[in-house]
Amino acid sequence: MKRTKIAEIFSSTKVGGKVTVMGWVRTRRDSKGGFSFIEVNDGSCLSNLQVITDDKLANYREEVLRLQTGCSVRVLGTLTASRGKGQKVEVQAQEIEVLGWADPDIYPLQKKRHSFEFLRTIAHLRPRTNTLSAVARVRNAMSQAIHTFFQERGFLYVHTPIITGSDCEGAGEMFQVTSLDLDNIPIKDGHVDFEKDFFSSPSHLTVSGQLEAEIYALSMGDVYTFGPTFRAENSNTSRHLAEFWMVEPEMAFCDLEGNIELAVEFLKHIFAYVLENCKEDMGLFNRFIDTSVIETLERIISQDFETLTYTDGIEILSKSREKFEFPVEWGSDLQSEHERYLCEKVFNKPIVMTDYPKEIKSFYMKVNEDEKTVRAMDVLVPKIGEIIGGSQREDDYNTLLQRIKEMGLNPDDYWWYLELRKFGSAPHAGFGLGFERLIQFVTGMSNIRDVIPFPRTPGNASF
């Protein structure tokens, strides 16, 4: 079953050799002169390979003329320079074997545009479309770019747990994990008896690997996680998933400024990598999805990000003449309309907003000397909004303990997290980046459900 991938054929200019290509038929055009053009795609690249077949093939009339969109084939032929326009090379077939038929009466994909809504209902077939296969290739390239970025800088890749022991991560609703028989739940003193559960205590799917990443940062220096994350929020938007992938670097001996520097470098590296390595796929997005994506990415790579404090942001917003639905006031969180106004109207580029009021941020963020704000940073990008959220972590034992109490949390649940501040504490910082939101930004895809192979959202875990 040795084969040549179509991407490989297009990447070299050699003609004359014999090749075996396997893939799926996208379309067939017949000539009554006794030959047909078949476009084959194998997923290795966006372009189809044009295969010329003629009635010298034994199975031309019985099989080749019945090939339709979706059939899988093995083609043995000679690579030749194309006589037609539209492609440089093509394959003159000597043999075509039909590996699998696809009855056109019932095969849902057609040689035409489908809506993304419809394609979501056929997630088992949608990667056979141009756009979804391009998303898959870009997603793959971005994963690669993430690892090379951190590995080149000496960051350690840490696998933090998917199942977490206690409900103490403090970031949104969690999915509970249990092996108890839900039709027959053990009860003790009127409550569920978790002693009988698998872990002898309530357990959940992780909402963040950050707290565990801090452990390794405070031993190994620079670390990062890259894995799935789960939120049981009933969010129905184009930028939320119940299961998504998050990148979380964590650095010891690093403050907020170093954190911002890394985040900006990180984003620029990913964008540059994709522009360099996914030219054909990015061309598709720039042509059919959002005609400004390439220009936007190029501009971001060459420009500085706008960095401003929350307080400055509030000032700009309250001085603007824009009419907002929600009032702008110091102390309350920025609404989507505020973020978008700053990002898209005022600066027209990504912004890094820092030093938020401590009341609207998490307990683990380092409190500033003003005792009102914390060393937090959000990176906001046009259209998507928040793509990165991070902070310098509170490294003072007493301050952290006090913050935990202030937020109404139980210090016992955080005993090990507190001990990191008791034994050899050090300044450290990190951030979380939503991988799918980054893919959305890079590709211009407007719905997050179309940049992950199998989206999980409220009411839907199909496939």
Add this chain to the structure above:
RNA sequence: UCCUCGGUAGCUCAAUCGGCAGAGCGGGUGGCUGUUAACCACUAGGUUGUAGGUUCGAGUCCUACCCGAGGAGCCA
């Protein structure tokens, strides 16, 4: 979860004031051509999301529910 809009042929959509269910693409058949979103002709294809109601008559109006999209909240 809230607000708004939508659900009609395999797909994308149209259907005026409540009055015969339509088009393009896709499929089938035939024709034509080194074609490439191929082209030309013919043809098949419908429980209008579900349940109920108003009416002589409902795709259209009313009620409930289901599903989808956009926005908001929550966040990455």
